[in-house]
Amino acid sequence: MAGRQRRYTDDVPDDATDRLRAMCLALPExxxxRAWVGTRWMVRKRxxxxxxGIEFDGDASVAVVSFRxxxxxxxxxxxxxxxxxDLGWGRDxxxxxxxxxxxSEVAELVTESFCIMAPKMLVALVDRPLDETP
Known part of the structure:
Protein backbone atom coordinates (compact mmCIF):
# COMPACT_ATOMS: atom_id res chain seq x y z
CA MET A 1 0.00 0.00 0.00
CA ALA A 2 3.05 2.22 0.14
CA GLY A 3 3.22 4.89 -2.53
CA ARG A 4 -0.46 4.63 -3.37
CA GLN A 5 -2.77 7.65 -3.41
CA ARG A 6 -4.79 7.89 -0.17
CA ARG A 7 -8.08 9.54 0.69
CA TYR A 8 -9.28 9.56 4.29
CA THR A 9 -12.96 8.93 5.07
CA ASP A 10 -15.43 8.39 7.90
CA ASP A 11 -16.30 4.97 6.45
CA VAL A 12 -15.80 2.77 9.52
CA PRO A 13 -18.20 -0.02 10.56
CA ASP A 14 -20.02 0.80 13.81
CA ASP A 15 -18.99 -2.52 15.37
CA ALA A 16 -15.29 -1.69 14.84
CA THR A 17 -15.72 1.73 16.45
CA ASP A 18 -17.67 0.15 19.33
CA ARG A 19 -14.95 -2.45 19.98
CA LEU A 20 -12.24 0.21 19.94
CA ARG A 21 -14.32 2.47 22.17
CA ALA A 22 -14.58 -0.29 24.79
CA MET A 23 -10.80 -0.92 24.66
CA CYS A 24 -9.79 2.71 24.79
CA LEU A 25 -12.23 4.00 27.39
CA ALA A 26 -11.18 1.19 29.74
CA LEU A 27 -7.77 2.89 30.01
CA PRO A 28 -7.30 5.54 32.73
CA GLU A 29 -8.35 9.12 32.08
CA ARG A 34 -14.55 13.40 16.86
CA ALA A 35 -11.40 13.85 14.75
CA TRP A 36 -10.82 15.66 11.46
CA VAL A 37 -12.04 12.36 10.03
CA GLY A 38 -13.08 9.35 12.07
CA THR A 39 -12.96 9.05 15.85
CA ARG A 40 -9.98 9.36 18.13
CA TRP A 41 -9.21 8.50 21.74
CA MET A 42 -7.00 10.70 23.82
CA VAL A 43 -5.22 10.72 27.14
CA ARG A 44 -5.13 14.30 28.29
CA LYS A 45 -4.46 16.15 25.00
CA ARG A 46 -2.57 13.35 23.23
CA GLY A 53 -11.39 4.85 6.66
CA ILE A 54 -8.68 4.98 4.00
CA GLU A 55 -9.28 4.61 0.27
CA PHE A 56 -6.22 3.62 -1.74
CA ASP A 57 -6.19 4.72 -5.40
CA GLY A 58 -9.98 5.08 -5.40
CA ASP A 59 -10.62 1.50 -4.22
CA ALA A 60 -13.18 0.73 -1.52
CA SER A 61 -12.40 2.19 1.88
CA VAL A 62 -10.78 0.03 4.56
CA ALA A 63 -11.12 0.72 8.28
CA VAL A 64 -7.78 1.44 9.91
CA VAL A 65 -6.84 2.19 13.49
CA SER A 66 -3.77 4.35 13.96
CA PHE A 67 -1.58 3.93 17.01
CA ARG A 68 1.85 4.94 18.28
CA ASP A 86 3.18 3.29 7.92
CA LEU A 87 0.76 6.19 7.91
CA GLY A 88 3.38 8.77 7.04
CA TRP A 89 2.35 11.26 9.70
CA GLY A 90 4.44 11.57 12.82
CA ARG A 91 7.67 9.68 13.37
CA ASP A 92 5.93 6.90 15.29
CA SER A 104 -6.22 -9.28 20.69
CA GLU A 105 -3.27 -7.79 18.78
CA VAL A 106 -5.25 -4.57 18.27
CA ALA A 107 -5.89 -4.40 22.03
CA GLU A 108 -2.20 -4.88 22.74
CA LEU A 109 -1.16 -2.21 20.20
CA VAL A 110 -3.73 0.28 21.51
CA THR A 111 -2.65 -0.34 25.11
CA GLU A 112 1.01 0.09 24.22
CA SER A 113 0.17 3.27 22.31
CA PHE A 114 -1.60 4.60 25.39
CA CYS A 115 1.50 3.83 27.46
CA ILE A 116 3.69 5.76 25.01
CA MET A 117 1.45 8.83 25.11
CA ALA A 118 0.26 8.87 28.74
CA PRO A 119 1.99 10.33 31.80
CA LYS A 120 3.94 7.75 33.84
CA MET A 121 1.50 7.95 36.75
CA LEU A 122 -1.31 6.74 34.44
CA VAL A 123 0.87 4.11 32.76
CA ALA A 124 1.49 2.62 36.22
CA LEU A 125 -2.26 1.90 36.47
CA VAL A 126 -2.36 -0.22 33.29
CA ASP A 127 -2.12 -4.01 33.35
CA ARG A 128 0.60 -4.91 30.87
CA PRO A 129 2.40 -8.18 30.18
CA LEU A 130 5.62 -8.43 32.14
CA ASP A 131 8.77 -7.57 30.22
CA GLU A 132 10.36 -10.94 29.48
CA THR A 133 13.87 -9.66 28.84
CA PRO A 134 16.45 -10.78 31.41
Missing amino acids: THEQ TFAHVL SEGEELEVLRRSGHPYL AMGIVLEDADW
Missing part, protein backbone atom coordinates in the same frame (compact mmCIF):
# COMPACT_ATOMS: atom_id res chain seq x y z
CA THR A 30 -9.13 8.65 28.39
CA HIS A 31 -11.80 10.39 26.39
CA GLU A 32 -13.27 10.10 22.92
CA GLN A 33 -13.37 12.91 20.40
CA THR A 47 -4.12 10.98 20.70
CA PHE A 48 -3.21 7.34 21.23
CA ALA A 49 -5.73 5.67 18.87
CA HIS A 50 -7.68 6.92 15.87
CA VAL A 51 -10.07 4.92 13.69
CA LEU A 52 -10.78 6.10 10.16
CA SER A 69 4.78 2.58 18.50
CA GLU A 70 8.46 2.92 19.32
CA GLY A 71 11.81 1.18 19.31
CA GLU A 72 12.25 -2.28 17.85
CA GLU A 73 8.51 -2.89 17.65
CA LEU A 74 8.07 0.17 15.41
CA GLU A 75 10.79 -1.03 13.04
CA VAL A 76 9.34 -4.55 12.90
CA LEU A 77 5.85 -3.20 12.17
CA ARG A 78 7.18 -0.93 9.41
CA ARG A 79 8.74 -3.94 7.68
CA SER A 80 5.81 -6.33 8.28
CA GLY A 81 3.51 -5.25 5.48
CA HIS A 82 -0.21 -5.97 5.40
CA PRO A 83 -2.22 -5.57 7.64
CA TYR A 84 0.23 -2.97 9.05
CA LEU A 85 0.96 0.30 7.30
CA ALA A 93 2.43 6.59 13.78
CA MET A 94 1.41 3.21 12.40
CA GLY A 95 -1.90 1.73 11.31
CA ILE A 96 -3.51 -1.67 11.15
CA VAL A 97 -6.27 -2.63 8.71
CA LEU A 98 -9.07 -3.88 10.95
CA GLU A 99 -10.77 -6.34 8.60
CA ASP A 100 -7.62 -8.49 8.64
CA ALA A 101 -6.58 -7.84 12.22
CA ASP A 102 -6.46 -10.07 15.25
CA TRP A 103 -8.44 -8.10 17.84
Whole structure:
Protein backbone atom coordinates (compact mmCIF):
# COMPACT_ATOMS: atom_id res chain seq x y z
CA MET A 1 0.00 0.00 0.00
CA ALA A 2 3.05 2.22 0.14
CA GLY A 3 3.22 4.89 -2.53
CA ARG A 4 -0.46 4.63 -3.37
CA GLN A 5 -2.77 7.65 -3.41
CA ARG A 6 -4.79 7.89 -0.17
CA ARG A 7 -8.08 9.54 0.69
CA TYR A 8 -9.28 9.56 4.29
CA THR A 9 -12.96 8.93 5.07
CA ASP A 10 -15.43 8.39 7.90
CA ASP A 11 -16.30 4.97 6.45
CA VAL A 12 -15.80 2.77 9.52
CA PRO A 13 -18.20 -0.02 10.56
CA ASP A 14 -20.02 0.80 13.81
CA ASP A 15 -18.99 -2.52 15.37
CA ALA A 16 -15.29 -1.69 14.84
CA THR A 17 -15.72 1.73 16.45
CA ASP A 18 -17.67 0.15 19.33
CA ARG A 19 -14.95 -2.45 19.98
CA LEU A 20 -12.24 0.21 19.94
CA ARG A 21 -14.32 2.47 22.17
CA ALA A 22 -14.58 -0.29 24.79
CA MET A 23 -10.80 -0.92 24.66
CA CYS A 24 -9.79 2.71 24.79
CA LEU A 25 -12.23 4.00 27.39
CA ALA A 26 -11.18 1.19 29.74
CA LEU A 27 -7.77 2.89 30.01
CA PRO A 28 -7.30 5.54 32.73
CA GLU A 29 -8.35 9.12 32.08
CA THR A 30 -9.13 8.65 28.39
CA HIS A 31 -11.80 10.39 26.39
CA GLU A 32 -13.27 10.10 22.92
CA GLN A 33 -13.37 12.91 20.40
CA ARG A 34 -14.55 13.40 16.86
CA ALA A 35 -11.40 13.85 14.75
CA TRP A 36 -10.82 15.66 11.46
CA VAL A 37 -12.04 12.36 10.03
CA GLY A 38 -13.08 9.35 12.07
CA THR A 39 -12.96 9.05 15.85
CA ARG A 40 -9.98 9.36 18.13
CA TRP A 41 -9.21 8.50 21.74
CA MET A 42 -7.00 10.70 23.82
CA VAL A 43 -5.22 10.72 27.14
CA ARG A 44 -5.13 14.30 28.29
CA LYS A 45 -4.46 16.15 25.00
CA ARG A 46 -2.57 13.35 23.23
CA THR A 47 -4.12 10.98 20.70
CA PHE A 48 -3.21 7.34 21.23
CA ALA A 49 -5.73 5.67 18.87
CA HIS A 50 -7.68 6.92 15.87
CA VAL A 51 -10.07 4.92 13.69
CA LEU A 52 -10.78 6.10 10.16
CA GLY A 53 -11.39 4.85 6.66
CA ILE A 54 -8.68 4.98 4.00
CA GLU A 55 -9.28 4.61 0.27
CA PHE A 56 -6.22 3.62 -1.74
CA ASP A 57 -6.19 4.72 -5.40
CA GLY A 58 -9.98 5.08 -5.40
CA ASP A 59 -10.62 1.50 -4.22
CA ALA A 60 -13.18 0.73 -1.52
CA SER A 61 -12.40 2.19 1.88
CA VAL A 62 -10.78 0.03 4.56
CA ALA A 63 -11.12 0.72 8.28
CA VAL A 64 -7.78 1.44 9.91
CA VAL A 65 -6.84 2.19 13.49
CA SER A 66 -3.77 4.35 13.96
CA PHE A 67 -1.58 3.93 17.01
CA ARG A 68 1.85 4.94 18.28
CA SER A 69 4.78 2.58 18.50
CA GLU A 70 8.46 2.92 19.32
CA GLY A 71 11.81 1.18 19.31
CA GLU A 72 12.25 -2.28 17.85
CA GLU A 73 8.51 -2.89 17.65
CA LEU A 74 8.07 0.17 15.41
CA GLU A 75 10.79 -1.03 13.04
CA VAL A 76 9.34 -4.55 12.90
CA LEU A 77 5.85 -3.20 12.17
CA ARG A 78 7.18 -0.93 9.41
CA ARG A 79 8.74 -3.94 7.68
CA SER A 80 5.81 -6.33 8.28
CA GLY A 81 3.51 -5.25 5.48
CA HIS A 82 -0.21 -5.97 5.40
CA PRO A 83 -2.22 -5.57 7.64
CA TYR A 84 0.23 -2.97 9.05
CA LEU A 85 0.96 0.30 7.30
CA ASP A 86 3.18 3.29 7.92
CA LEU A 87 0.76 6.19 7.91
CA GLY A 88 3.38 8.77 7.04
CA TRP A 89 2.35 11.26 9.70
CA GLY A 90 4.44 11.57 12.82
CA ARG A 91 7.67 9.68 13.37
CA ASP A 92 5.93 6.90 15.29
CA ALA A 93 2.43 6.59 13.78
CA MET A 94 1.41 3.21 12.40
CA GLY A 95 -1.90 1.73 11.31
CA ILE A 96 -3.51 -1.67 11.15
CA VAL A 97 -6.27 -2.63 8.71
CA LEU A 98 -9.07 -3.88 10.95
CA GLU A 99 -10.77 -6.34 8.60
CA ASP A 100 -7.62 -8.49 8.64
CA ALA A 101 -6.58 -7.84 12.22
CA ASP A 102 -6.46 -10.07 15.25
CA TRP A 103 -8.44 -8.10 17.84
CA SER A 104 -6.22 -9.28 20.69
CA GLU A 105 -3.27 -7.79 18.78
CA VAL A 106 -5.25 -4.57 18.27
CA ALA A 107 -5.89 -4.40 22.03
CA GLU A 108 -2.20 -4.88 22.74
CA LEU A 109 -1.16 -2.21 20.20
CA VAL A 110 -3.73 0.28 21.51
CA THR A 111 -2.65 -0.34 25.11
CA GLU A 112 1.01 0.09 24.22
CA SER A 113 0.17 3.27 22.31
CA PHE A 114 -1.60 4.60 25.39
CA CYS A 115 1.50 3.83 27.46
CA ILE A 116 3.69 5.76 25.01
CA MET A 117 1.45 8.83 25.11
CA ALA A 118 0.26 8.87 28.74
CA PRO A 119 1.99 10.33 31.80
CA LYS A 120 3.94 7.75 33.84
CA MET A 121 1.50 7.95 36.75
CA LEU A 122 -1.31 6.74 34.44
CA VAL A 123 0.87 4.11 32.76
CA ALA A 124 1.49 2.62 36.22
CA LEU A 125 -2.26 1.90 36.47
CA VAL A 126 -2.36 -0.22 33.29
CA ASP A 127 -2.12 -4.01 33.35
CA ARG A 128 0.60 -4.91 30.87
CA PRO A 129 2.40 -8.18 30.18
CA LEU A 130 5.62 -8.43 32.14
CA ASP A 131 8.77 -7.57 30.22
CA GLU A 132 10.36 -10.94 29.48
CA THR A 133 13.87 -9.66 28.84
CA PRO A 134 16.45 -10.78 31.41
